[in-house]
Amino acid sequence: MLSFEVLGQTIVNGIAAASIYMMISLGLALVFGVMRVVNLAQGEFMMLAAFGSFWLFTLYGVDPYLSMVAMIPASLLLGYAVYRLIIRRLLGADDINQFLATFGLALMLQGIAQYLWSADLRRLPYVLPSLEVGDVTLAGVRVVNIGVCLAVLAFLAWFLGWTGIGRSVRATASNRMGAMLCGVDVRRVDATTFLLGTAISAVGGTMLALVYFVYPSVGAGLIFKGFAVVILGGMGSIAGVIVGSLVLGITEAMVNVYVSSQLSALVAFAVIFIVLVSRPQGLFGTAR
Amino acid sequence: MAARTAFQNLAGRLAIAVGATALSLCAHVAPAAAADPIKVGIVVPLSGAQAGSGELVLRGYRLHIDEVNASGGVAGRKIELFTEDDRADATTSTSAVEKLISQRGVVAILGSYGSAPTTTGSDVSERHKIPYIAAHAGELRLHQRGLRFFFNIHPGGPPRDVALATFFAEVLKPKSVAGLHSNQAWSIEGMKTLATALKEKAGVEIRQDEFPANTPDMSGQLTRIKAGKPDLVSLYGLDSDNATFLRQALELGLNPRHISVLGDVRASKAAAGLNFDTVLMCDDWFVGLPGAENEKYERLYRTKFPKDTPDRFAVKAYAAAQVLVDALKRARSIDGQGVRDALSATDIPTPVGQAKFKEDGQRLGTFVVAQYQKGAPVVVYPESARTSDAQLRNWRGFR
């Protein structure tokens, strides 16, 4: 059983899962990093984009990679409304109020989706040919998902590292008061960051629709993995999100194949527990 | 397959509501029947996660009862239905059944969806000595409680597992078999029975693997199975699990010679867009199952619901209603004991096969193996029900 092809296949499966985890965790980490707000509704942005791509394909035959792009402006509209109505008011609020507000939003979006489209499990019936590399089979859509994920990461690296607004985002995340004193309009940075997170999660939603089920509470299941990732990587750290996603995705896949599929569902719990007990600032976080 | 939009769903519900109102109006306008109606209770999930299945079950019950009432009822007495929503929840089901019996005074209960609410609901009706007829409850322990007023259309797992093992041994003759089952009790029990029977009949072991029911991702299990290069994979899971399995088998290049699943692989919305040809399926009923009773049922169903395909939820409920009506006709007295005695002597044809109950209240069922051929299921086993030969070639996957 411990053959090379099983190992290779398992790692590829893990990376494919990690690419989805990254999409939700990046949104969580960006928003938390800049605003110190934990957005429990991040997964619902993903769910709505997943449904968007699903229906565009099912009803009008729109290629999901096209609708992935179309979901970005749609998610920005929704994200801006949510930012104005809810998130903006949570800055500096108690943790419990933040949780209640964003959790309420999550439940509301799930409820709307369930009312409109029922709780049925659906799949976006779109396939690409698989690739064979040696004895490892690479599912087409998963390979493209990994590619999309790399593209998102490259965009994010460029945006944060090479643009003025990106530098302001990093500065605001690093020291909000310092950024204000440098003349940064931190509220604009907040909105930009929130919308960036929303757009990334929307792209992730289409990726999700291509490999998972689409159903109203799909985001709620994923947000938990997102938490495991950002806790593992250190709240608010982008590099931490990348490594955390890979560690979680590959560990889950390994446990699934070599230990037990029942235990693989517990990996995320175990990660959260171990990190919080042994290194609360995460792998990449610095103690604040 | 055209997707049903939310609007169509809503329109469908409105239509049902309007139809139901119209029917009840007719009942009021018609001259009072010579005798009081016979009161029958229905407990089904109409809200919560199982509401969709519950509505189909209710549809099956009403399809037959409405038919009987339209042709004059039972010995001149109409059947009056009282419906309660139990959300497929064990506790809610208890109070729902209690209410139907104590307050409405029903003489029989047509049961819920799932083993948990059926267990508690039938306990209550047993205490009141009122028969409870289940259509969708498969767990073995339901019949190990020694109840006398409990009857079940579902034939249970073992006959299915043994039928499947016999089909594998006699027709497929596999050398290497992988079994993949969900983490639910019925699935674990079933796979165990299948493995024992196959070992006995063909001397082949099943390498078993487990996954969480409704999982979106089986890639780990499939990676492991692929490495074992089986020529038969037998899957015991829910409808959505069938869809996930096929999709990921394609993605990961897992292509065993034979794939066997439970139920109609097309049933899940998650299976949309897949080609099912050569996939083997085991159940006691399929769309288009040959036989006069089923042909009649499907005709009725399609007339009443022209947009929908007959499904296995409604059909078992329909059969349960048939069994009840037949017992009401034969009963010495229209009360709990009288109906119960008539039920235990049931022997009538239904769309899901002959209805005849064992001592423990479970129907003696027969299972068939069907295969998708050119986009439609055909029965390939057993000999007595066969409409076509099994095609023994690999699953082709995509169109």
Add this chain to the structure above:
Amino acid sequence: MLALDSVEAGYGQAKVLHGVSLTVEPGEIVVLLGANGAGKTTTLRVISGIIGARGGVTFEGRPLIGMAPNRIVELGLLQVPEGRQLFADMSVEDNLLMGSHSARAKPHRARALEQSYALFPVLKERRTQKAGTLSGGQQQMLAIGRALMAQPRLLLLDEPSLGLAPQLVTAVFEAIRRSNESGMAILLVEQNANQALRFAHRGYVLEGGRVVHRGSASELADDPAVQRAYLGLRAATA
């Protein structure tokens, strides 16, 4: 240039300033003295728009109260805050570039960067290093350099000498003097009253959120009450 008129401010229920009035004229160095909790830092926060206040705050005749901090920066009013408020996980150069974030500073970014490096050569050596890894003195230089990047017309400095070795204090004050010589007005909050009064033109003494003494630097240095309260205190703890 800057005028505060009967400013009242605080945090939540706790009122810290009870009517502070002061002015800074163009080209001046004004020092704000006072014990811990007297309201010095709060005064600077009000001016920068970080916290709200009642009363009058004007910069070149423009009212500042209610204006967003980033708009105040656009007017050329910069603060080097207490605790420096650097971007610890960003590079030295990124910190400096953040200083010229405002629209009025951005066109002069390249020249300003050169000037900052000329003023603090050690920052140029360490420009790719993370700001959080610098020593305390270097961090203070970076904080001042970052503020200077904004081409301020009035610079607010909150305890620039805090926690620095004496020779570094001298270097920091030297940098401030040079900036002032090129025309920049400075409002300095300092506990090191000896050094501050040597180098300022005028000063105010805050006590319990009120101005209790005011005058030229030499008047304050000679005032026996100020000597007792601040210069002596300083000497005793030094």
